[in-house]
Amino acid sequence: MLLFWLVDWWPRSTMCSGVFWIACITVSSATLTKTFAAPGIAGYDIYVAEESSENQQLQNRYTISGYIYEKGSRETLIGANVIIAGTRLGTTSNNYGFYSITLPADTIEVVFSYVGYAPEQRTLFLQSNIQLDIELTPSIELAGVEISAERTERISQQVQMSRIDLPVFQAKTLPALLGEKDIFKVLQLLPGVQKGQEGTSGFYVRGGGPDQNLVVLDDAIVYNASHLFGFFSIFNGDAIKNVQLYKGGFPARFGGRLSSVLDISMKDGSKEKIQGEAGIGLISSRLTLEGPILKDKSSFLISGRRTYLDALIRPFMDKDERGGYYFYDLNAKANYDLDRKNKFYASGYFGRDKFYFRSRSGGGRRDEGGLFWQNATTTLRWNHLFNDKLFANTSLIYSDYTLKIYMDEKHENNRFNLSYSSGIEDLGIKHDISWHPSPNHMVRAGVQSIYHRFTPSAVVMRDDYNSDFISEVETIKVLESGIYIEDEIRLGDVAKINPGLRISHFQHKDKSYVKPEPRISLLYFIRPDLSWKNSYAAMNQYVHLLSSTGIGLPTDLWIPSTANIKPQSTWQVASGLSKDFIDLGLELSMEGYYKKSDNTIGYRPGASFLLLNDPTGAEQISWEDNITSGQGWAYGVELFAQKKSGRLSGWIGYTLSWTQLQFEEINQGKRYYARYDRRHDISIVGIYELRPSVTLSATWVYATGNAMNLPIAEYPHVTHNPWGEYGDGYFYNISTQGTPFNISPWDYINDYGQMNDFRAAAYHRLDIGAQFNKKTTLFGTPIERIFDLSVYNAYNRMNPFFYYMESQPGRSQLKQVTIFPIIPSLSLTIKF
Amino acid sequence: MAMITHPTKEKNTAFCQIMATGFNRPVMMTGKALTLVVIMILAGIHGCVDIVTDIDFPETEPKIVVHSFISPSDTAVQVMVSWSNPVSLGTSQESIRLIDHATVRIAEKNQPGVVVPYYPEKNVYALSTNLFPITAGNHYTLRVYVDGYESVTGVCYVPFPNNTLQIDRYEVENFDWSELIQLDYSFSDIPGQHENFYAPAAYLDELRYMVEQDTIGTGKRKFQTISGESYISNKGREGRRFVMRAEAYNYRYHWFEGPSEDEIETSNVYLLLLATDEHYYHYHKTLENYFPDNPFAEPVLIYSNIEGGLGVFAGYNRYEIVIDLNTSSP
Structure with a gap:
């Protein structure tokens, strides 16, 4: 299927460009190997040329490399730490669980560790290259694990700043709205990440909009990551292995979005035995199955989730009048280890939300209509080890997002059919290498090319009553590419630096943009457990989401940059301190950031998707003409204290921030606070293991209210009448006869004051939860049963969802609508 | 304080707003159908769990x-002054509250200026341009004083006229009860040191039934724009020729008694090109996009250049072509 697309769809230029880039990188990889390979050394024994002079003076160096797995399932672990005891040397496993470290010949102790797993320690006699695969045992009980400086990689050692690894197991322990565990909602509890509307899963990172987040699931871009108008995210926690969020200091390997990168990896599936997990909650039920296909060679995972409210109420509905809503999603992945050097992965996601109604009435009349949106992604990946120091991954990626609104009316032989759709379809190729020549260098390089096909709006109408047929489908084809190189350099025990450069390229018709994006991160050790970090990153964004509501409706339009719409760009500097309290198992970080955005795009005032580009319209309005561009500023300070292990774990986050926007056509060109400008944002998250079978959790959040527009007054709707007579058709308005003023008798103008002048009430909420685990048997099979109790908004705070004005005699009353009062929920999970 | 009562003031819905954009029937159906589906869904969700609380609304002072729109071609400077109605007072749905006791002064830049007196019969402040001439290329300041309030000020610029306007084509199609007039016209931007703004339009003579006087009067009806913009800025398009197409129906019979065919057939078509200042452009442009009840759009903040208040004080200049439908041939 994918090959078909590739052949049928890939334009010649794309192919050439893609192949060219890949050829470049592959040649570079080969050159690296050839240049630095010392002749006469067999197998993986490859020296680095620049080091051979060092070697002559010092001693031989050898490489330890391999994969880090979870014991039992043999699921690869991402970001596991490899630390050389007694030194500050170490590395981490990459997105495929691979690690490599090259050291002088010696007897060394290596510690392998990962949060939530018992560490493994090995003593190695490093006299030749060693291939060492490690299995770590999951450890729910972390209280007994000794924490020492040498056992864990510390935040103060990582040159990367503004990155948060979201522990998926913690996310599954926290209380959730209606019992639906949602990693996006947990992300919103982190400093620098803000929620949009109450209950919704869209997030705003350091003042950037939801479309400025690059959300990738196994290398595939996900364009609309929400179910039920954003109340839940599309990511099913049961199928997710790892979640990393970058808020700034972006490494050169990421590009294409301004504000954040959310890198999500799906589980590979257990290679040991068939196992599964089934759950039932208030909203949806879910089932995950995973297991080996060929023992130790290949495995699969399939995970599905569906809401069932529509099925439950169906028997109670009139059979001639039916309607409902559902969403479902399906994750599937399979992998195959050809040999130690070659591994293959295929993963996919499909999810859909649908509202529908159908009715039948007398005379054979039938009406139906609805709205649905769906995402589909497919990724094929090939991991290849050129040698113990050089790892490569090649991915072929397909992604599709579609929104459709439809109506169909049939009566006798006549039919009225109307559908509106918009979407984006991607086909991409990506090649990345990582090269580990010595503990002082880790070089990454790669290339990526994505062919996007946008359909900003497509309207098809068939009207038999008026013998009318309209079909207007506009597609825009663009090519987005990037090439990068970065090197994580260790400067003794004093500092670390990660300089990088990404060059991005975008082609739409004859217009092309080439933008260099320099990136740099610096770490300076003040003390062994205290470091000062700084970063600078320039980013460009070539695809944009036009959102008219700010509430994350799926009706928002994805559009590309064109000759008229310049790419959005930003630069961000961040500086901060990181401190480890090793004895307490506590990490503390404080970061300040300043971000400047240019060519930020938005709808012109008053424009929205329903008025755009209506092919039947007398006035053809193009979406390009409805866009205004401006600039933005975001700055603030974030404090984050996190305890990842122990009986009591969790974090406290605080953000003090300002976000301002300026558009020539909005607010008379004056700067204003963005809707999601948050002066204060606090989150406190605690997980307490009362007994091995009982885990308690609580979260408390506080956020400054949204900045919004609320009418404070009304005044007459007056336009200029150059004739000074009776106006342009307003017959009744005789009071201004002979004046140049047309006063509309129907409309008033709202005075909103300055843009976003009104502050909604502050938002705060406490959620509490408890999980009860029990190991038991079901039909003779050992199972683990988990009862999960959540109370959302435990003290029933009436948080604002939106406001409206109700006119009453003598006085108008402002009303506030809350949608989530206290909501208890219960869910049951069975692992088998 | 005079009160003008609105004859009909209905709460507009999103549907009405979409329809009010001047779309033809299929578009109404498209907009309506799409909006209907989305609104039903949103209402369904919110309907389930709404909890509504009354919030104290901060009292706001009226502004x-x-x-005022001034031009060398006008016989008078006319200024309308009114109060805004704070929504907390809740009276706004009924009427416009005109201010008839203000002191209004107009001045050329850096000059002392003159007072513009109130004309109760027209509900505006007016001063003949014989007494206070308006000239192109000048800036004017308007200041309004109301006892007990801070004065408010606006500054505008009166541009030079653009006389490149020309009719390129016109066509008349006859129907039983009416004729359809279609016009193509164009003008060229004359680039200067600053950004230029224009408001081109075509009008048709029309007889109208005047409700209050119970008589037939004459008026001008604006052509519907088929292509081209109603308010134009030359930014990025300096020196370009702008082409417009517009159409209007000329009805032979009205549903009320009055006009005879002969009278209608003497109708003139007027092509008008207003060269305007930026305030005229921004104010009308934001009004053009103003659909306060469209749930899918961020609200539009209407442009104002009145410091301390609301509304607009704008300058323009006019160039006009008259076409007599009876004597000209298409």
Whole structure:
């Protein structure tokens, strides 16, 4: 299927460009190997040329490399730490669980560790290259694990700043709205990440909009990551292995979005035995199955989730009048280890939300209509080890997002059919290498090319009553590419630096943009457990989401940059301190950031998707003409204290921030606070293991209210009448006869004051939860049963969802609508 | 304080707003159908769990609202002054509250200026341009004082006229009860040191039934724009020729008694090109996009250049072509 697309769809230029880039990188990889390979050394024994002079003076160096797995399932672990005891040397496993470290010949102790797993320690006699695969045992009980400086990689050692690894197991322990565990909602509890509307899963990172987040699931871009108008995210926690969020200091390997990168990896599936997990909650039920296909060679995972409210109420509905809503999603992945050097992965996601109604009435009349949106992604990946120091991954990626609104009316032989759709379809190729020549260098390089096909709006109408047929489908084809190189350099025990450069390229018709994006991160050790970090990153964004509501409706339009719409760009500097309290198992970080955005795009005032580009319209309005561009500023300070292990774990986050926007056509060109400008944002998250079978959790959040527009007054709707007579058709308005003023008798103008002048009430909420685990048997099979109790908004705070004005005699009353009062929920999970 | 009562003031819905954009029937159906589906869904969700609380709304003072458009071609400077109605008072749905006791002064830049007196019969402040001439290329300041309130000020610029306007084509199609007039016309931007703004339009003579006087009067009806913009800025398009197409129906019979065919057939078509200042452009442009009840759009903040108040004080200049439908041939 994918090959078909590739052949049928890939334009010649794309192919050439893609192949060219890949050829470049592959040649570079080969050159690296050839240049630095010392002749006469067999197998993986490859020296680095620049080091051979060092070697002559010092001693031989050898490489330890391999994969880090979870014991039992043999699921690869991402970001596991490899630390050389007694030194500050170490590395981490990459997105495929691979690690490599090259050291002088010696007897060394290596510690392998990962949060939530018992560490493994090995003593190695490093006299030749060693291939060492490690299995770590999951450890729910972390209280007994000794924490020492040498056992864990510390935040103060990582040159990367503004990155948060979201522990998926913690996310599954926290209380959730209606019992639906949602990693996006947990992300919103982190400093620098803000929620949009109450209950919704869209997030705003350091003042950037939801479309400025690059959300990738196994290398595939996900364009609309929400179910039920954003109340839940599309990511099913049961199928997710790892979640990393970058808020700034972006490494050169990421590009294409301004504000954040959310890198999500799906589980590979257990290679040991068939196992599964089934759950039932208030909203949806879910089932995950995973297991080996060929023992130790290949495995699969399939995970599905569906809401069932529509099925439950169906028997109670009139059979001639039916309607409902559902969403479902399906994750599937399979992998195959050809040999130690070659591994293959295929993963996919499909999810859909649908509202529908159908009715039948007398005379054979039938009406139906609805709205649905769906995402589909497919990724094929090939991991290849050129040698113990050089790892490569090649991915072929397909992604599709579609929104459709439809109506169909049939009566006798006549039919009225109307559908509106918009979407984006991607086909991409990506090649990345990582090269580990010595503990002082880790070089990454790669290339990526994505062919996007946008359909900003497509309207098809068939009207038999008026013998009318309209079909207007506009597609825009663009090519987005990037090439990068970065090197994580260790400067003794004093500092670390990660300089990088990404060059991005975008082609739409004859217009092309080439933008260099320099990136740099610096770490300076003040003390062994205290470091000062700084970063600078320039980013460009070539695809944009036009959102008219700010509430994350799926009706928002994805559009590309064109000759008229310049790419959005930003630069961000961040500086901060990181401190480890090793004895307490506590990490503390404080970061300040300043971000400047240019060519930020938005709808012109008053424009929205329903008025755009209506092919039947007398006035053809193009979406390009409805866009205004401006600039933005975001700055603030974030404090984050996190305890990842122990009986009591969790974090406290605080953000003090300002976000301002300026558009020539909005607010008379004056700067204003963005809707999601948050002066204060606090989150406190605690997980307490009362007994091995009982885990308690609580979260408390506080956020400054949204900045919004609320009418404070009304005044007459007056336009200029150059004739000074009776106006342009307003017959009744005789009071201004002979004046140049047309006063509309129907409309008033709202005075909103300055843009976003009104502050909604502050938002705060406490959620509490408890999980009860029990190991038991079901039909003779050992199972683990988990009862999960959540109370959302435990003290029933009436948080604002939106406001409206109700006119009453003598006085108008402002009303506030809350949608989530206290909501208890219960869910049951069975692992088998 | 004079009160003008609105004859019909209905709460507009999103549907009405979409329809009010001047779309033809299929578009109404498209907009309506799409909006209907989405609104039903949103209402369904919100309907389930709404909890509504009353919120104390901060009392707001009314603001002075000023409207004035001045031009060398006008016989008078006319200024309308009214109060805004704070929504907390809840009376706004009924009427416009005109201010008839303000002191209105107009001045050329850096000059002392003159007072513009109130004309109760027209509900505006007016001063003949014989007494206070308006000239192109000048800036004017308008200041409005109301006892007990801070004065409000606006500054405008009167541009030079653009006389490149020409008719390129016109066509008349006859129907039983009416004729359809279609016009193509164009003009060229004359680039200067600053950004230029234009408001081109075509009008048709029309007889109208005047409700209050119970008589037939004459008026001008604006052509519907088929292509081209109603308010134009030359930014990025300096020196370009702008082409417009517009159409209007000329009805032979009205549903009320009055006009005879002969009278209608003497109708003139007027092509008008207003060269305007930026305030005229921004104010009308934001009004053009103003659909306060469209749930899918961020609200539009209407442009104002009245410091301390609301409304607009704008300058323009006019160039006009008259076409007599009876004597000209298409």
